[in-house]
Amino acid sequence: MREIDFIGSDPGSEDERCPAVARDPDTGDFYQQGRLVTDPEVLKALGEHVALAPDEVVIWQPARMAEQLAEAASGTYEKGRQGHGIPTFAELLANTKRSAVHLEMRDFYRPSPGYEDWKAGGSGRTDRSRWVAQVEEAVWGGA
Structure with missing residues (x-):
């Protein structure tokens, strides 16, 4: 690389x-x-x-x-410095000022544990508490 x-x-x-x-x-x-x-x-x-x-x-x-x-x-820069990289979804959501839209457009979705559970006859429910907390925090922040 x-x-x-x-x-x-x-x-x-x-x-x-x-x-x-x-x-x-x-x-x-x-x-x-x-x-x-x-x-x-x-x-x-x-x-x-x-x-x-x-x-x-x-x-x-x-x-x-x-x-x-x-x-x-x-060439006097400090070797090994790291940039910010690509922002995580949580960072993007936290910086939302007015609104957020979630649009999914993938050609393929990997099977999730919830989907596999649903196919096997289960409820398909998964723990979404982290996602819900991120959205609630963004909403309370004014998004």
């Missing part, structure tokens, strides 16, 4: 955990996660200096990420 070193993420963006910068320790190449720039005025101004190839995009990085970008460029 390819190894990529996490350098850091935007210290001013807790909820979305973006933008971020990483570096390939073998090649020294940089990887940046950020907002895709679509502002026509910004793209026109950049076009005065560079031409974008069809497979290139302009990524916005806020000025407050200068430290992380400098660490990546100089």
Whole structure:
């Protein structure tokens, strides 16, 4: 598996955990996660200096990420740092501001213990207390 070193993420963006910068320790190449720039005025101004190839995009990085970008460029970052990773469902639900919708669209569902119990003639009931507690907490939080 390819190894990529996490350098850091935007210290001013807790909820979305973006933008971020990483570096390939073998090649020294940089990887940046950020907002895709679509502002026509910004793209026109950049076009005065560079031409974008069809497979290139302009990524916005806020000025407050200068430290992380400098660490990546100089190679002075702390090895082994870990980013936030993909938020869990509980984290996403906890950060809900207005509403939450649960939509399932899988091509295949693995059999669950409840389903197997139901097929065997049981009630099919499973312990949903953790799920109910997460939803109740989100509702009480204003979602």
